[in-house]
Amino acid sequence: MAESAAHQGKGSGPGAETAGSGAPDPRRWQALGVCLVAGFMTLLDVSIVNVALPSIKEGLNTPESDLQWVLSGYALAFGLFLIPAGRLGDARGRRTVFMAGLALFTLASAACGAAQSSSWLVIARLVQGAAGALISPQISALIQQMFSGRERGRAFGMFGTVVAISTAVGPLLGGLLIEVAGAAEGWRWVFYVNLPLGIVCLLLARRLLPDTPTATRVRPRDLDPVGVLLLGGGVLALLLPFVQAQQWPGNGKWLLLVLAAGLLAAFVGWESRCGEGSTRPVLDLSLFRLRSYWLGCLLSLLYFAGFTSIFFITTLYLQVGQHYTALQAGLAITPFALGSGVAATIGGRLVGRYGRPLVVVGLATVAVGLAATALAVHLVPGTAAGWAMAGPLLLAGLGSGLVISPNQTLTLSEVPVATGGSAGGTLQTGQRVGSAIGIAAVGSVFFAQVGPDGWATAYDHGLIVSVAFVLAALIVAMADVGTTRRGRRRTQESVDAERAKA
Numbered sequence: 001m002a003e004s005a006a007h008q009g010k011g012s013g014p015g016a017e018t019a020g021s022g023a024p025d026p027r028r029w030q031a032l033g034v035c036l037v038a039g040f041m042t043l044l045d046v047s048i049v050n051v052a053l054p055s056i057k058e059g060l061n062t063p064e065s066d067l068q069w070v071l072s073g074y075a076l077a078f079g080l081f082l083i084p085a086g087r088l089g090d091a092r093g094r095r096t097v098f099m100a101g102l103a104l105f106t107l108a109s110a111a112c113g114a115a116q117s118s119s120w121l122v123i124a125r126l127v128q129g130a131a132g133a134l135i136s137p138q139i140s141a142l143i144q145q146m147f148s149g150r151e152r153g154r155a156f157g158m159f160g161t162v163v164a165i166s167t168a169v170g171p172l173l174g175g176l177l178i179e180v181a182g183a184a185e186g187w188r189w190v191f192y193v194n195l196p197l198g199i200v201c202l203l204l205a206r207r208l209l210p211d212t213p214t215a216t217r218v219r220p221r222d223l224d225p226v227g228v229l230l231l232g233g234g235v236l237a238l239l240l241p242f243v244q245a246q247q248w249p250g251n252g253k254w255l256l257l258v259l260a261a262g263l264l265a266a267f268v269g270w271e272s273r274c275g276e277g278s279t280r281p282v283l284d285l286s287l288f289r290l291r292s293y294w295l296g297c298l299l300s301l302l303y304f305a306g307f308t309s310i311f312f313i314t315t316l317y318l319q320v321g322q323h324y325t326a327l328q329a330g331l332a333i334t335p336f337a338l339g340s341g342v343a344a345t346i347g348g349r350l351v352g353r354y355g356r357p358l359v360v361v362g363l364a365t366v367a368v369g370l371a372a373t374a375l376a377v378h379l380v381p382g383t384a385a386g387w388a389m390a391g392p393l394l395l396a397g398l399g400s401g402l403v404i405s406p407n408q409t410l411t412l413s414e415v416p417v418a419t420g421g422s423a424g425g426t427l428q429t430g431q432r433v434g435s436a437i438g439i440a441a442v443g444s445v446f447f448a449q450v451g452p453d454g455w456a457t458a459y460d461h462g463l464i465v466s467v468a469f470v471l472a473a474l475i476v477a478m479a480d481v482g483t484t485r486r487g488r489r490r491t492q493e494s495v496d497a498e499r500a501k502a
Contacts, residue, residue, distance in 0.1 A: 047170030077129030086425025101134025106198030157348010160405020296411025305438030321455030343401025365399025
């Protein structure tokens with residue numbers, strides 16, 4: 001695996017390297033802990049609200065259209081601001097942007113919990129998603145800044161564990177909070193749980209997180225506002241028809257994809273010109289000349305399309321189809337979270353030794369586990385399905401842990417530290433786009449089967465689409481492994497030929 005050096009510049013403040021010494025800061029693992037807790041909060045709020053929707057509907061008398069925006073509005077705002085937030089962190093300072101995002105996220109969580117109407121809740125969720133986008137790309141950039149070599153793999157492994165656990169444990173934690181606090185008001189504690197964590201993280205972040213050595217005072221025009229608007233419009237037009245797939249009838253919504261293609265093409269053209277002039281682009285397009293980077297982004301998009309849709313249809317199948325409580329549905333998904341958390345830590349340690357083949361093994365394991373889950377539900381229909389799917393979901397979770405953190409490490413391995421924020425934001429934007437596409441595709445197949453054929457058949461068909469996305473990611477990973485091996489073989493043949501001539 002090609003891996004860049006940490007390449008940290010001289011800086012001051014907590015967590016920075018000693019100038020000229022190259023010695024890593026002794027508090028870097030504590031600083032990582034702060035980042036991981038903040039990352040856990042932002043990613044938890046993607047999935048924890050799934051099981052709270054019935055409680056929100058009862059507590060606020062929320063219409064179906066607003067319920068969809070409570071769920072998708074967060075993901076939309078999150079995906080929309082990731083790349084500009086990463087660029088802002090690179091330019092203005094990652095600690096500063098991280099703390100601003102964390103403060104805003106905590107306040108928005110309080111506003112969500114105190115909501116007195118569905119409109120209030122939707123607006124607060126949009127702000128919460130934007131705040132989460134300010135935090136998330138700084139985490140991967142700070143890991144690159146604070147760690148190098150095998151330590152960086154371990155750190156990304158821990159981050160991958162947080163990604164996997166926060167996504168999978170959300171339904172369980174949400175169900176537990178609603179069970180304790182009651183269906184009418186329990187949903188408020190799904191948001192209030194962020195308040196103590198946010199306050200503690202904010203206090204520790206100022207003390208432990210490092211400054212960004214390359215950060216300077218920036219003017220608005222230095223942040224490429226034209227590029228931000230073109231990118232924001234393109235991402236919005238791309239995501240909207242997917243997040244609103246069930247609410248907007250007819251096929252007219254898909255015309256937005258044509259608009260998205262035009263805006264994103266204009267964005268690429270503008271960024272190419274910015275790179276040749278004095279304005280620094282919001283996204284350095286030279287990153288996509290790195291095979292490890294663009295291939296990792298593509299793999300991540302495809303995998304998250306299959307990965308996140310699993311929780312969407314599993315929660316629907318168990319809560320609506322089998323009349324599980326929110327807590328019971330969360331418990332049924334827990335084996336995936338446990339397996340993913342254990343394997344992600346192992347994957348972070350092994351990625352430096354095995355590289356992309358480790359991701360191939362993980363993707364194959366996920367595909368087998370999901371196929372076995374579909375078979376289990378088919379063989380054991382009804383209320384016992386939650387028990388039947390436990391083993392296969394555990395297997396799929398073990399595979400998932402070998403995908404997310406190793407792929408993130410490999411994708412960012414050759415990215416310069418100075419552009420780590422925008423590179424991490426781009427990677428995570430691909431994840432959010434993949435999640436939206438996957439939920440729309442899997443959900444449409446799922447809902448098409450619910451009426452005539454029942455819930456178990458609908459769940460089977462939905463999982464088949466999820467497996468198809470995972471297999472597409474597997475093909476990408478295998479192609480990369482094959483290309484790498486052929487390149488090494490040609491290099492060795494050239495060396496052997498030179499030796500023979502000598």
